[in-house]
Amino acid sequence: MFADYILLLFAPTPRRAKGIFNVLRGRRTVSTLFAGLTYGCLDQLDSWHGVPLETFLATTTKLVTAGDLTSPEAGYYQLTAQGMVHQRALKKERYQPVASVTFQTVAVRRFAALSQLALQVVSEAAHHENRYYPVTTDPGVQATVKAWFRRYRGPELAPTIFAALKAFLTTLPDELARIFVQSLTGYQFPGQTDAQLAAQFNREPVELLVIRRDLTCRWIVWLQHHPQDPLWALLAPLVKASPVSDSAQQTLQEFLRGGDLAAIAQRRKLKLSTVREHLLEVAILTPEFPFDQLLSPALITQLTTVFADQPDLTSWRFDQVQRVAPQLDFFYFRLFQIMRCQHD
Known part of the structure; x- marks a missing residue:
């Protein structure tokens, strides 16, 4: 459920x-x-x-x-x-997902649609079948897969894809491998629905949705370690190097070069609050953020003292800080919370 x-x-x-x-x-x-x-x-x-x-x-x-x-x-x-x-x-x-973090840097749903159709196309072509109903009618997905197939088609494509799938499946428990395979559509085999798989494996349909989604993420991770696979060409354009937004990355780079936050805001024609939000975004998504460049030892000690009796940082309130440091900007309070989340 x-x-x-x-x-x-x-x-x-x-x-x-x-x-x-x-x-x-x-x-x-x-x-x-x-x-x-x-x-x-x-x-x-x-x-x-x-x-x-x-x-x-x-x-x-x-x-x-x-x-x-x-x-x-x-x-x-x-x-x-x-x-x-x-x-x-x-x-x-x-079932507890193990690879959901993939969503932060990859367009997982897009790759799921592309890969499902690509595997169907390869399977049908291997059996010289040209008349079949595609698993998706999305014109963008169809156009992308069509271009991909034209680039890679040849006698070695199907064996290469099959070998890669087999290698990936060996990394999974037997039940998950069977679910992955039986959800695929290919020559004379319509992929099974979540409801059908749920009945077969004695699980809830929503649980099968979670499993299949996680299997896609796990497959993406596998392909990222095997970029020589033909399917990597479909995945690569959907992958970001970092979960951080491009604009926040740019702000970070200027900050690391020693830029003053107000000066960065002026150069980039941004509000100071936006620059600060960029740095908070980076701090949340990258544990190696240089907190010490913004939080002095004295400030860390002061804030640690304020919340010494509150181990649950979700209960911390900014007005508690304002009583002892009325001039402190909320940005530094939030950054301190993030640091404690990342390193405690």
Whole structure:
């Protein structure tokens, strides 16, 4: 059930439901990224892109009704004692994705569509079949795969693809390998639906959706280590070197060259607040961020003292800082929180 996977995202302390939803949808505002970091679900950024907010909120309401969640204040939810027991059981019963972080740097859904069609085309061509229904009617996907096939077609393409698939499948547990293969469409074999696979493997249809999505991510990771494979040509244009936005990367490079934040803002014709948001984005998405270039030892000591009795940093409030450092900008408070998340 979808509700099972939503329950796994909550904790005994309150979490903002809209923040979790925005992480799953793939919003990349600093507030969303920070929520993902502090809630421990940043690796799932953009992994449930198609889920409507209404469905997500209705699911949290059902979990409250079921006694698994409680809402201490509007928009926030936390696990009940029953919910904690249920969550522990679900972690053992439901499939847990291992490669969702791939969504941060790869257009996973696009590659899933391209690779499904490419494998079908190769399979049909290997059997000299020219008349078949393609797995997708998306004209962009069809055009990309058509160009790819023209480039690579030849007697060695099918054996090469088959060998690569076989090599990838050997890295998977038997059940996952079978699910991967049986979801593919090829010559005289229509790929099985999530419902069909769920019945066969005694799992929930939503769980099969999660499994297949994670298998695509795992396959992407495998291909990234095997760029000589023909399918890499379909994947490569969809891969970013970093999860950080291009504009934030540019701000970071100027900062690393010793640029003053106000000067960077002036040169790039940006607001100072935007430059600061860029650096917060980088700090959240890259643990090796040079925090010491912005947070002095004295400031770190001061903020550590303020929150010494609050191990849960999601409970920290900026007004606590303002009482002892009224001139401190919120940017430095947030950066300190991020540093503690990254290194504690």
